[in-house]
Amino acid sequence: MKRINTILILMLMVTGGVFLAGCTSQEDTEEVPDVSTLNIGYQPSTHQLAYMTAKEKGWWEEDLAPYGVENVREYEFPTGAPEMQSMLAGDLDVAYVGAAPFVATLASDLDAKIVAAANSQGSDLVLRPDIAYEGPDDLKGLDIATFPPGTIQDTILRNWLKDNGIDPDNDVDIKAMGPGDAISAISAGQVDAVFLPHPAPTLIAEEGNGRSVVYSGEMLPDHVCCVVVVSGDLIRNHPDLVTEIVKTHIKGTEYSNENQDEVAQLYADRQGWDVDVIRASLEDWDGQLIADPTIIAESTVDYAQIQYELGYVNEEFTRADMFDMSFYEQATAE
Known part of the structure; x- marks a missing residue:
């Protein structure tokens, strides 16, 4: 009897182990559902013309549709602080925002990275x-x-x-x-x-x-201003979508730089400004619309240090803490 009980126990352990292993394998291969709605935050300054140009041209919807995105919702914020609080709460997938409020919210355990630059100075x-x-x-x-x-x-x-x-x-x-x-x-x-x-x-x-x-x-010569921030969830679970987001941002940046009069009119119509004021602003400012995150990496690290010295954050952040350059590299390699 003792021998029979031992055999039964061994059989249960073996079959149970096979069953559990099968369950683990099924969980590991389960597909992550598509992102049907993408939530993007921005601020209505010309610093973020790339986003607004791409939106007015219909590129966000057009470019992201093959990745399952059916709707792109935009949320306008007056400044970066409330925008980052919204992202911290999980309400935004992508944010066009100043590097400084991003750093400040990173200190509050924001799960996100900078994937592209948006502008410098300005x-x-x-x-x-x-x-x-x-x-x-x-x-x-x-x-x-x-x-x-x-x-x-x-x-x-x-x-x-x-x-x-x-x-x-x-x-x-x-x-x-x-x-x-x-x-x-x-x-x-x-x-x-x-x-x-x-x-x-x-x-x-x-x-x-x-x-x-x-x-x-x-x-602060050549300082970074606005950046493109993407949630950690998108980065981990939808890397191809993030690469396409960066591609669309690059397209919006290049088009804005090459068609200044047109995008001035797009901005004026969208925000209800006098187009002559927008044209004059783009002529007068010292800002630059850029997309390459390597250009602003050192400046962003400097910001993080200034934030630390001003007492706005209680830790010092490195380039690796703040950036994921891989998506820009992939977007420009294809």
């Missing part, structure tokens, strides 16, 4: 016409409106002030505002200056409410 410090300016010392005692803490504009402005011996917390009053509120504030004389991305500086100047005195490229 913001201006604008003073009211009646305020004299010969150098940074003239800013002492002024009220300056810019995007909220943790954004590109806030980071660059504070770092530049510190580099010029001005305490950003005590020598000036930096007021956090979205672009619309900041434009209204300087126009109404409620603030003395703004530091905003284009096309806002050109609009303020065209209306006679201010003049650009410092370009962001003078504050």
Whole structure:
């Protein structure tokens, strides 16, 4: 009897092991369902013309359809901070956003990577016409409106002030505002200056409410501004789709650079701006529309260090923490 029981136990162990192994194999080979709806976040500045151009041309839907995408939903944000909070909550698959708010949210365990650049430079410090300016010392005692803490504009402005011996917390009053509120504030004389991305500086100047005195490229030469961020879920489970997203972004970037007058009209119609203001902005700014992430990698690492020194994040991030260059490499190799 003892021998029979032993044999039965061994048979159960063997057959059970085969069954369990079969279950594991089935789970491992289970296909990940297609992404039928892709959610993209962006901000309405000319820094992100590549996204808007591709959207107006219908390229997002057309290019991504072969990968199962049936609907591309866009979500507009005034600044990068709320956009990154939306991505952190899992509501966005792709984000056109400033590198600085991406870094700040990475510190909150955001599962995402930068897969492409969007633009460099392209913001201006604008003073009211009646305020004299010969150098940074003239800013002492002024009220300056810019995007909220943790954004590109806030980071660059504070770092530049510190580099010029001005305490950003005590020598000036930096007021956090979205672009619309900041434009209204300087126009109404409620603030003395703004530091905003284009096309806002050109609009303020065209209306006679201010003049650009410092370009962001003078504050931090060749600095990264906006980037293309993709969720970790897409990167791990839909790499071919991510490569196509990067291809469409590259197409939007190249077309925007080669057809400036047309995309100025596309932007003006889309956002309700005067096209002459947009054309002037694209002529006047120091920004560049780019896609290659290697161009902005070092600058992004510098941002992360500045964020750390300003106390916005409590850890130092490396290039590997922030970037996945492989999708751009694949997109440009084919």
